Each structure stands twice: as C-alpha cells, then as structure tokens.
Amino acid sequence: MIEVSDLRKGMVIMYEGEPYRVIDVNKHHMAMGRGLVRTKLKNVKTGLVRDVTFSSGDRVAEAELSFRKAQYLYNDGDHYHFMCLDDYEQLTFSEEEIGDAKWYLTENLEVDILMLEESPIGIQLPNVVVLRVVETEPSFKGDTVAGGGKPAVLETGLRITVPFFVEKDELIKVDTRTGEYVERA
Known part of the structure; x- marks a missing residue:
C-alpha cells in the first residue's frame, strides 16, 4: 500500500479492484484541514478515464507488475512495434497506449514492457x-x-x-x- 501523496504520473494502482494508470495528480492543501489529492485515472483494461479525489493520508494498492526487456523496432503510423529480448515475440502498442513515451523512442532502444497478469499494458523508458x-x-x-x-x-x-x-x-x-x-x- 502506498499513500496517495506519493502517487506519480504513470504509476499503475489498484482502485475498486481494477488496475488504473495515473494520468494526472494535483495536490491541494486547505487551511485548517486535510489536503486533497485530485487524480485522473485511466482504467488499463477498458480505457475509461475518471477523476478521483482522495484525502491526504489515504492509501491505495500498487498494482503488481512484472517487466520484460524489449527493443523498440519501428512505428507504422498508428502502432509501435517492440520485440521481447528473451523469446523474440513481437508486441504492438497503439499511440494512445504509448502516450508521451513516443517522443523518446528511437530504433533499437531497450525498454521494459509492463506486464499485468501476463498481458502487456505499456512501456517503461530508461531515465x-x-x-x-x-x-x-x-x-x-x-x-x-x-x-x-x-x-x-x-x-x-x-x-x-x-x-x-x-x-x-x-x-x-x-x-x-x-x-x-x-x-x-
């Protein structure tokens, strides 16, 4: 469990039993009261985007993700293609799934594929x-x-x-x- 004040853009959390990617986080502090953490969450499975407000001090479960090493191959306009380095399986992500990571992808760049329950949900770039x-x-x-x-x-x-x-x-x-x-x- 992590505190909502530690949420960062791009993290994947479990909320109401579903995996959500944090799209945006805003922290608001009120005088004489607890602060609020306003988030924009996107459901990893359905794509539903929702605004959720937490009280500071609330805790959420971080999704249990696994990683696979992969290499960026190319994009064909709407899709980005990667090859897993362990078994040479090719994975394809849409531009929406890649998000802002598209600005940093160059041929042969090694990335980590984020896996949730053996299905790919996104990529993690090197720093x-x-x-x-x-x-x-x-x-x-x-x-x-x-x-x-x-x-x-x-x-x-x-x-x-x-x-x-x-x-x-x-x-x-x-x-x-x-x-x-x-x-x-």
Whole structure:
C-alpha cells in the first residue's frame, strides 16, 4: 500500500479492484484541514478515464507488475512495434497506449514492457535517452551571458530548450521523466 501523496504520473494502482494508470495528480492543501489529492485515472483494461479525489493520508494498492526487456523496432503510423529480448515475440502498442513515451523512442532502444497478469499494458523508458538535435538556431558569441537557452527540435519531433552552445546534429541526453536537457552525449 502506498499513500496517495506519493502517487506519480504513470504509476499503475489498484482502485475498486481494477488496475488504473495515473494520468494526472494535483495536490491541494486547505487551511485548517486535510489536503486533497485530485487524480485522473485511466482504467488499463477498458480505457475509461475518471477523476478521483482522495484525502491526504489515504492509501491505495500498487498494482503488481512484472517487466520484460524489449527493443523498440519501428512505428507504422498508428502502432509501435517492440520485440521481447528473451523469446523474440513481437508486441504492438497503439499511440494512445504509448502516450508521451513516443517522443523518446528511437530504433533499437531497450525498454521494459509492463506486464499485468501476463498481458502487456505499456512501456517503461530508461531515465535518460540520447537524441540528435535536428533543428536549432545558431549561437553567437556572448549568448551564454543570459544563462537561458534556445528552442531545439530533436529527431523524434520533441521540442525542448537546450543551452546556447548546443548545435545542430549534436547528440544530447534528455531526461524522459521531465523532458529536459541533461548534457551532451
């Protein structure tokens, strides 16, 4: 059992006997009272999305998941194809099931397939992936004084802010949990 205040986006929990993926979490603290944790949960089996409000201090059961190592192969528009590394079985996920993970998938990337009762329900990315910058503005001498950054488009279509010294065609590391630049690769 975990406290609802520890819920994070992407976790899979058991709620009313059904497995739900946490889509969104908002914590609200009230003066002179207990806080509220408002969540948006999506049923893993049916796809039903519902808003659930918990009191802080409530506990929920975390779903018992198993993991299988897999390699990302390709996408054919609407579906993403993976190959399990232990038995070479191919699994297919829709774009809706993949969600924001699609912005970090490159050919041959190793991921963990989340399994609930022997059926695949999603993927778990590594914490950091290496992506190529395909579009960014050129930097000029003296740009680093501001300490900010500039927009960049990566090979998967992801748009992030990178430091001024990053140039086109460079490989950079990106944190998959926050979507932020980490360092040059």
